[in-house]
Amino acid sequence: MLRTALSYGLLLGLAGFLMAPFVWMVFVSLHPSRQPIPTLENIIPQDPQWQNYKTVLFDLNLPVDRFFLNSLFVTFSVVILQLLITSMAAYAFARLRFRGKKPLFAVFLGSMMFAGPVTQIPVYLLLRSFAWLDTYYALIVPGISSAFSIFLLRQFFSQIPYDLDEAARIDGASHFNIYSRIIMPLSKPALATAAAFTFFGVWTDFFGPLIYTNSTDMRTLEVGLSIFKNSYGGSNWPLQMTAAVIVLLPLLLAFLFAQRYFVKGILLGGVK
């Protein structure tokens, strides 16, 4: 009994600690624009300024709707292409025997170690030589394969019973048929997990879009939001927080929708 009460106390305290900044953020976003920072006693807005949301979305110099469409388009494109490419590779690693498989897999795993900081300069120059900088290609193509997704899907694929493809092969099915007709339909949960991870990873990617694009029209929501922070020189917190809420809200909804896949995916990929 005491233990249960103690546990709930800890859980609630922790939840309070984790959620407090978000609550604070929503409160500040509803204060009048251009006003001094509210003190604790006044943190709950007396006269909520819902028009701050309209202002940020429609009245400012930044095309927030365009940022949103860019993020949506880039993220969906990467998720779909990545699922295709990584599931094919995972299929081969899980269910086919070919020479060099083991070392190749090790190379993929090793490549997880040095993304970003190490390859940023050459990838930038590469994209430049393709004339892809500041286009959707630069935002999409570098992300269409991921060692992490391959690893995750391989774990799942190798747990599917082999007699299924044995039977199919006796019926003369090709590997492509087995992959597309048997393995993929059976792996929907794993694919959803990989998609969920990729979705959040791409949607909140900051570094790539920051250096691979430069026109306002090509910015994603994440980089677009960073412009807000630098627009007011440490003032106008209500509008800054409004912009942050606008960016966080769709992510939160997507997370609530996809959250069970996160747990599943981590169980699959992490511990084995």
Next chain:
Amino acid sequence: MRFALLAALALLVGCGRDNDSDIIVLRVANWSGAGDDSEFERTIQDIYEEFERRHPGVDIRVEGIPDGYVSKVILSFVAGTEPDVMLLDASSAAVFIDNGVLADLMPFIENDTAFALGDFFENVVDIARRGNALFAIPNDFTPMVMYYNKRLFDKADVPYPKPGWTFQDFRATARALTIPGEQYGFSFANWMPGWIMWLWNNDGDVIDSSFPRASGILDSAENVSALEFLHDVIKVDKSAPSLGEVASMGVDLFANGQAAMTVSGHWALIGYTNAPKGSDGKPAITWDDLGVIEMPSQTGSSVTVMYESGYAIGKNSKNKELAWEFIKYFTSYEVQSKYNKSGIAVCARKDVAQERASDPLEAMFLPIIPSARPPHGASVEGYEIVEKVGKNALDSILNNDIPVRVALEKAAKRIDQEFAKR
């Protein structure tokens, strides 16, 4: 899954890059931010829209880069996706001009009878001149000045500052106007372009511009005493809020009527006309409250810095003619008189500047202009490094109690190190 695929395809069709050949997009880069839906922003928007009306099929697309403007525009040139027109800041003009990424505008000027370079102040034009070539048409400029709030001076019965005032006069004035817990005599910002004049007015400087070098210059005895002076005003007299206090307020204290003096450029007037309303419902500050005075000086003749912006065209722009039309339009009498009414700056056109001089507040800027010199960045490539390191040095002094001499010596060494790498 199938739905997602369809959605992605729909988006692919829906928002690919504009291939519509009927529309010419003219990209214009400046350092505007997200904005806060002010009068000034609406004026600018009207100016753009009027241009679009006069040039059917043209779409002006503004690239606002409020943070890291120089490096981000350079990067767009490297990427080959640079804007057609860029606002060239005198503080960083050299890096663009001297790396040959801008178009020489002289041919346009010579072939265009509707444009006369003589309409502009010559010393302002000269900032972007290299030999016979000219790389930008000046848009506006401003000297950095000391603003003061007459209402607060009157209330405290302190006489207004007079030309020829010294650091000591300033310090005494700031102290007299400080009411602990309520009002500051002075409000101070840490960015270097806003305080380099204090060094100049103590007979110091930051670099030797002929051979970029900071050691022995930035860490000179004059600079040490100038920054110690500022440190004392803020930390000893507490006549100005600490940087942390400024951040914790989240507003411009001067615009909010809570500081009696501040240093800024002409653009600050936009904020002052837009000042937050006090508890009595009246704006915290109005134009009638404002006074403008030269920077205090220890040398006997006050100097200040002149910031300027001009419009330039990218060398590889595909829309050079249109870009020139835009520049001509934006620097015309018609647009400039509308644009400068907002209070953004002093117009670089003589006609508009003279017209506006009838405004008493505007007139207070005029005597200061002759003592204003362009920033080092107009001639020294890579000057952003100096401004960045300089700001960090001042932060060390004000936030982290590093002795002034130590901070400046470290900064000078760092600047030299960075210049050596280039």
Next chain:
Amino acid sequence: MHRGEEQRQGWLFVSPAVIHLAVFALIPIGYALYLSLFKWQLLRESQEFIGLQNYAMSLAESPFWNAMWNSGRYAIVSVPAGMIVALAVAILVNQKLRGITVFRTLFYIPAIASGVAISMLWIYVYLPETGMINTILGSFGVQSIDFLNRAEWAMWALVFMSIWTGLGPRMVLFLAGLLSIPQPLYEAAELDGASRWRCFVSITLPMLAPTTLFVLITSTISALQIFTPVYMMTKGQPEDTTDVIGYHIYSEAWVNFNIGLASAKSFLLLIVIAAISLLQFRLMKKPMEDFSTG
């Protein structure tokens, strides 16, 4: 015949991923190595071959070592602290309580949020006087601290935030590890009269070794590459105390445009990351094997 076909099919299936890996990871690493041998200012055409001088220059300059040191202390504190907190929370949510899944979901949320939005939010949280933390501390009579602008605080402010943002995934990983421990082990220990603490030390911890290794390596790698919060919140300041290596290389390349030098520095970082991962793997492998064979 059949084997040859499978061979061909295998490579066919992996080929898109392999091509991608080659173009966006392997070739770039080689290219970075090549670039690191030149003095090249991005805006200028000229690339001057200078051999290993960029490496010598990196190793001789104090800002580089300062950045390495900052990343090092960030990782050394934030990774273990984050892991201990995450393990404690995992144990807390590994109880059969009503509504526990709601808490698990709530605790995950900071991890999915956008790094930029979170950084903006935390600038506000850390503001002097009026920020959330100072308001709370202030009500206990503690004097306001300008966390992000004081040299002795800024790094720890970032570390504290990272525990907050990194909790979710680590918690779920530990939770998965806890759930996979066979229950009979505990029952047997209880029969022997072992205390809870004893059970934790001699059953839970060793059984969690593989999970711990995985969390340790991935957390360390990402801690060494932290960028967004620094870019948004401190720009490497105050006093260069938060100038971590990820931000340092970014500024060298994309603000100062010293491409050759930045390439050399990123290559040095690669070596460090690879060495640390390998070391962690070696150190952890032994106890893991001991346990599984013992």
